[in-house]
Amino acid sequence: IGSAAAAAEAPAGAIVKADKPVIIDGVLDEPCWKQAAPVRADFVNSKQGVLSDQPRMAVRYAWDEFYLYIAYETFDRNLVAVGTGQAEGPKGNAREGCEIWLPDRKVDVVEFFLSFGDERFFWEIHHNAANQFNDVWCTVPDAAWPVSQSSMATWGIIFGHAMAIQDDGPFTLAKAVRLKPKADGKPSTINDDSDADTGYTAELRLPWLGIGAPAKCRTWVEREVRGQKTREPGPWKMAGQVLLILAAVQDGDLAERYHHSSPTRKGGWFHTTARDWPRCRLADTARPAPTP
Secondary structure, eight states: OOOHHHHHTSOOEEEEEOSSOOOOSSOOOSHHHHHSOOEEOOEETTSTTOBOSSOOEEEEEEEOSSEEEEEEEEOOSSBOOOEEEEEESSTTOOEEEEOSOBTTBOOOEEEEEEESSOSSEEEEEEEOTTOOEEEEEEEOOOTTSGGGGSTTOGGGOEEETTOOOOOBTTBOOEEEEEEOBOTTSSBOOBSOTTSOOOOEEEEEEEEHHHHTOOGGGOOEEEEEETTEEEEEEOOOOOTTOEEEEEEEEEOTTSSSOEEESOSSOOSSOGGGGGGGSOEEEEOSSOOOOOOO
16 A cells, blocks of 8 residues: 555545535435536456446535535446345444345445545445445554454455444434336336346435544534533534545446446555545535536
């Protein structure tokens, strides 16, 4: 992995600021999604800078004072989604996990890798067409660290499966999926290979606290309730912050099943190439809406 300083030299693409909260329903109809430039996650994993012969996934990002928002669209013709049957996450907001690989079934899954500039510590997020969701805290230890030689560092990566993205008081993680219509106008199907699907659209809402935004960006609101002073989570001052965000999509039906959003990645584990993840800067203001 290269140094964070080296990665910081590359220009960062802008993430638009949403002028109102995004409704998480899987329908990409908010103004911020029309303003956000789509990011292609179509680069073939084994071939640096080579795009797929057809679209695999398009991603958009937005933000406000409480959340990072992710919207994406897939184009999979045979949707396969398998749940783990286990719920993980904070109390009151646990979510069933999704299988990302099975020896006897070709599953589909979307992945996002999120870091605030640290190339060795970051979140790995999984989501699928059934709205199942995983979050894994990842550590990529330096070879000089003794822990890198431990039984925990399989493939040079420590996977913190027991950790989960936390909510921030009333500001909670949310997710939604909307299946796209097939040629006959009916919704695409999941786990039915007898028809031709067209994919799905999805939205994710991730609290800044939960994904590890810089503590200096946090604010609090002081209130008095029945004579008692309380302190509640306030808006996060996130304008100008830079995130490393890699988007990836796995289509189990393809011989080259992984595609991603980095034109400079040379293949291998996504976790060990953070220097080549796209850099995104949170824009100060929302972009003007495009003219109809």
